[in-house]
Amino acid sequence: MRKLGLSLLNILLFLSVAHAQQKRTIDKIAAVVGASVILQSDIELEYAQYLVSGQQPNDGFKCIILQNKLTQKLLAQQAIIDSVTVKDEDVDADIERRMRSFMQRAGGQDKLESFLGRSVIQYKDELRPDIKEGLIAQRMRQKITEKVNTTPQDVRNFYIAKKDSLPSYNKEVEVGEIVFSPKLNKEEKQYYKEKAEELRARVKKGEDFANIARSYSQDPGSAVEGGDLGFFDRGTMVKEFTANAFKLKAGEISPVFETENGFHFLQVIERRGEQVHARHVLVTPAITQQSLDRAKATADSVYKVMNAMKKFDFSNAASVFSDNNETKYNGGMMLNAENVQTRSTFIPTDKLDPQVALTVDTMKVGEISKPQLFSDAQNGKKSFKILYLKSVTDAHKASLEQDFAKLKDDAMADKLNRTVSQWFEKRRKETFIKIDPEYQQCPPLKSWITASSTAPVASK
Structure with missing residues (x-):
């Protein structure tokens, strides 16, 4: 290939x-x-x-x-x-x-x-x-399109005009999650911090930054390019990375610092207005069995408390306990990856993560699952999750009553075109x-x- x-x-x-x-x-x-x-x-x-x-x-x-x-x-x-x-x-x-x-x-x-x-x-x-x-x-x-909008009447008119060619929607679900990610303690992290410090010391002594990055950096996107990240602005990177990058002058190397991805050090190559061109080396700590055990224990405790309650506020529990920042501030609800702009929580079952789909298929609406170990399909990272099945919508032909939000999107796209x-x-x-x-x-x-x-x- x-x-x-x-x-x-x-x-x-x-x-x-x-x-x-x-x-x-x-x-x-x-x-x-x-x-x-x-x-x-x-x-x-x-x-x-x-x-x-x-x-x-x-x-x-x-x-x-x-x-x-x-x-x-x-x-x-x-x-x-x-x-x-x-x-x-x-x-x-x-x-x-x-x-x-x-x-x-x-x-x-x-x-x-x-x-x-x-x-x-x-x-x-x-x-x-x-x-x-x-x-x-x-x-x-x-x-050209900045003043275009759709009214409820526009949606109804679109529905009537397209009535003979309306789409059919697959079965959809709304699924919430509380994610418990394994976290290393200070002692477990120390080895990886020291490794990053050693690599930084080698660069400071004169070794080529790009060669160190190619050989040791664990950022798959930039390592092959010698750690080069190109130009980025203040809103592109996580806050710890931004804080270090924007306080350095061209040629300067940062101290080792920690982000959610691991331990980094970076070098600024060029500053251009509100953008900076930098390269970095990343050392990612490996998850230990002990950290997985601690995550499972926390997940089990939260599940027991929620399961013992006749009524529970899943949204509040997700905001307090979940380690997934993409869903915790959305009441724990997963978003449809194919319709992120509208922040739709209705996800076709064939678009769900297979592990999640298998679990929710056995659940009733309003039920929460026991904590289970999941592996991210993209990066392989492991975490424990409690899932919540909020709703199920069976396969059906589009209707104003059930699918007004989807039809509004379609009507808007038609009007823009x-x-x-x-x-x-x-x-x-x-x-x-x-x-x-x-x-x-x-x-x-x-x-x-x-x-x-x-x-x-x-x-x-």
Whole structure:
């Protein structure tokens, strides 16, 4: 699998070099939008990124790429008129995110630069104009729809209009949890703190920070990149990490400090306004059987108290005892991962963690489960949980009574799409657009084709 990824990365990097070379010589113009041009090399570069993501070759996807670029150009041109801009630090953050992904696929910055045939800094400069335009286009789209809202009558009208094609919903449940995570005591932590201190001392004595991070850091996301985290702002990291990063000057190394993830030390590489570029080393303590036993004992005690009560306040118990910050402040209720923005607590049973699904399948509404040991599917971390089954909704066809919140989301999405479509319809009629004959048969571009747009497009 890794060889395939690198092969696709080679395609991307080869095309990115070709992209830069073509712009310096002759490059076919795929489309003209107002005063802007879209080059064939722009499309080929984005198509290579599509392949890198693991998709199968599909020339038809180039039609979608061109459609997206036409859309971006129109939005960006209107943004100039409406004085819609983005901050440089937002552009920088997006570029850093992309480059971290590229470096991870390549196996580090050195390998990436070897593939590119130029420095990462040079490549960032090449990417910057298109990324900035894309962010401006996003901001402009938000402005177009910022006053769109839905009323209860809008939802009812949407329901009536779609009555013959309404979706059916699978069985859904509302499940709460109280999580008891194993915690090491001070003595158990000391070994790992000392290990972090030893690694920091080696860096202070002159060993290369990046090599230490690659060899010893237990942060899977940054270790391969020498601990490099790119640029981040004050709201990105946990508070202990932020506190250390933002009080250092470029080149300085922090003392060893503890977060929920373990023991760290970091080095600031660069400060840029309210963003900092840093790298770190993480030493993660291993959970002991003793810490698991202590977590189980606490979970058993809480369960006995709750089970002995005729009525119990699960929400209050979760806020006091749960170690999962994502659910404890939501009354202990799990959120639908596919609908996080609306903070929906209704979760299709086929989307539940399999361990949770097996447990709640044996429970009655209003019942709490005995503490059980669970393993996180993503990181393997173990914890004990008490589960609470708040409600069960059987599979059914959408109705206003049961599914008003879902239908409101659908009605809002429909209204947003119609608002944007109407805006584009008007702008297309007012803007000079030409599309190369190669793309004039693309189904996604039919609405962009006008008499003027079918004329041949010159090469650049």
